[in-house]
Amino acid sequence: VEKDKAPKSAPPAKPARREGAFSWSVSRHETFRTCLRRYYLHYYASRGGWREDAPAAARELWVLRSLKNRWMWVGDLVHRAVKHSLTNLARGVKVLEADRVVEITLNLMRNEFRASVRGNYRQGRGQGLFEHEYALPVGDDGWKEMASLCERCLRNFYSSELYDSLRRREPSDLLEIETLSSFDLEGNTCWVVLDAAWRDKERVVIADWKTGRGEPGGYELQMTGYALYARERWQVPPESLDLLEFNLQSSRIHRYPIDLQSARRTASFILGSIADMKSLLADPEANAPLGQDRFPRIDEIPVCLRCSFRRVCRPELAGTVAAGDI
Numbered sequence: 001v002e003k004d005k006a007p008k009s010a011p012p013a014k015p016a017r018r019e020g021a022f023s024w025s026v027s028r029h030e031t032f033r034t035c036l037r038r039y040y041l042h043y044y045a046s047r048g049g050w051r052e053d054a055p056a057a058a059r060e061l062w063v064l065r066s067l068k069n070r071w072m073w074v075g076d077l078v079h080r081a082v083k084h085s086l087t088n089l090a091r092g093v094k095v096l097e098a099d100r101v102v103e104i105t106l107n108l109m110r111n112e113f114r115a116s117v118r119g120n121y122r123q124g125r126g127q128g129l130f131e132h133e134y135a136l137p138v139g140d141d142g143w144k145e146m147a148s149l150c151e152r153c154l155r156n157f158y159s160s161e162l163y164d165s166l167r168r169r170e171p172s173d174l175l176e177i178e179t180l181s182s183f184d185l186e187g188n189t190c191w192v193v194l195d196a197a198w199r200d201k202e203r204v205v206i207a208d209w210k211t212g213r214g215e216p217g218g219y220e221l222q223m224t225g226y227a228l229y230a231r232e233r234w235q236v237p238p239e240s241l242d243l244l245e246f247n248l249q250s251s252r253i254h255r256y257p258i259d260l261q262s263a264r265r266t267a268s269f270i271l272g273s274i275a276d277m278k279s280l281l282a283d284p285e286a287n288a289p290l291g292q293d294r295f296p297r298i299d300e301i302p303v304c305l306r307c308s309f310r311r312v313c314r315p316e317l318a319g320t321v322a323a324g325d326i
């Protein structure tokens with residue numbers, strides 16, 4: 001595809017990478033930045049914990065790393081609903097109206113909530129909630145607030161001009177919808193999940209849905225990283241991209257400017273982050289880490305209270321925590 005020309009169709013996705021190989025992602029970077037011990041437990045000590053014959057310690061860490069708190073869970077439910085609708089649009093299939101999507105999603109939410117209360121996630125079935133694992137006293141009002149938030153985000157999305165414009169597009173304009181994808185940066189696999197990407201005349205738009213209360217504009221690394229992916233996947237230069245963060249709680253859209261220079265800055269930043277991570281590998285080829293003691297714990301109790309690993313990492317914090325802290 002020539003410069004300034006949007007792709008006509010997406011090439012096939014790349015094959016999966018070698019299991020256990022080093023790879024980079026924004027969430028990995030955030031974990032590394034927040035707490036090295038959490039990074040170690042999440043990316044190394046829990047490896048293989050999904051297997052039936054996994055050692056008990058790895059299994060326990062795997063269960064803990066898979067937990068979501070109630071805010072993340074709502075975000076995931078909203079993403080799943082939107083993904084379903086956009087996938088149908090891309091296939092030319094009739095989409096459900098907002099009322100029906102809300103009804104289905106809230107039913108799903110109730111079912112997943114009950115399964116989490118029962119602890120099904122400990123047998124590898126269903127989503128586990130952090131609040132249940134750590135017996136946080138959220139209360140009925142707290143859970144109802146989550147259902148309201150979920151409904152609000154869905155209604156904001158389905159009544160938005162952006163969704164309306166997507167419904168009026170040709171199905172083939174939709175290039176990618178929430179697919180785990182990757183790009184290569186100097187031999188390193190970098191993972192991305194674009195919530196949606198579509199062609200708009202000579203440009204490509206990449207959008208990310210947010211459901212949190214955070215101020216818009218706080219996802220520079222994630223959004224500008226998409227430019228590196230778009231260049232490799234569709235040969236689209238940064239100047240031909242529009243990067244949108246759509247906050248579904250507030251209905252605000254934030255646009256991230258991008259050009260060749262800022263894309264290069266992002267690439268250098270990611271390479272620096274990769275070098276930091278690799279400096280803690282005993283065997284970079286095998287992606288084998290140094291010992292756990294090289295990944296120290298942090299001394300920030302508020303952060304530890306929100307950490308899924310605190311049961312094994314800081315058992316002294318096992319007491320009840322106010323739900324409002326999480």
Ligand code: SF4
Binds near residue numbers: 038
């Ligand atoms: S409990 Fe605290 S020190 Fe331990 S992994 Fe989590 S954030 Fe790090």
